[in-house]
Amino acid sequence: MKILVVEDDPFVRDMTVTELEDAGYEVMEAATGGQALSLLQAGIALDALLTDIRMPEANGWEVAKAYRERFPDLPVLYVTGYAEQMQPVPGGIILSKPYRISQVIGLLKDVAA
Template sequence: MNILVVEDDPFIRDMAVTELEEAGHEVMEAASGGQALRLLQTGIAVDALLTDIRMPEANGWEVARAYRQRFPDLPVVYVTGYAEQLQPVPGGIVISKPYRMAQLVDLLNALRGEG
């Protein structure tokens, strides 16, 4: 599965990328919502989106909406360390930081029917 990880905290992003790659996934990464939106404009294809909510340039809600326009059934997992006003795309799942990487891998696999 090709997963895009959008996270502005480099430690969390690196940890997520490493764990997802070790679980057998292809992983791309973006350090901001704006970078994720620019990647989308390049025509990349993704099977799942893992995005932080509070980020520079564009928040996770905006990123998910943009990706869902191109990939209507895209599984989206939002991660946040804050109490958010929830506005996930339909079918999106919100998990709170800190989270266990194994929990994230299991969740993404289940969303794609691989669990």
């Protein structure tokens, strides 16, 4: 399963990528919403998207919407440390920071089933 992690906090991003790779996932990463959108334009296919909501260049809502336009059934997990106005794509799941990587892995297993 190929997952894109979009997170502007380098510590959180590195920890999440490492733990998902240790769990056997193929992981790509982007430090901004703009980088994530560039990967989409490059034609990168994914099995799941894990995105922060508040980020530079494009927020998580915008990233998820763009990916869902190309991949309508793409599972999307949002992570946020803030109380956010809810705008998830249909079927998107919101996790509050701090989250446990076991929560993410459990949700990824659920959406892959």
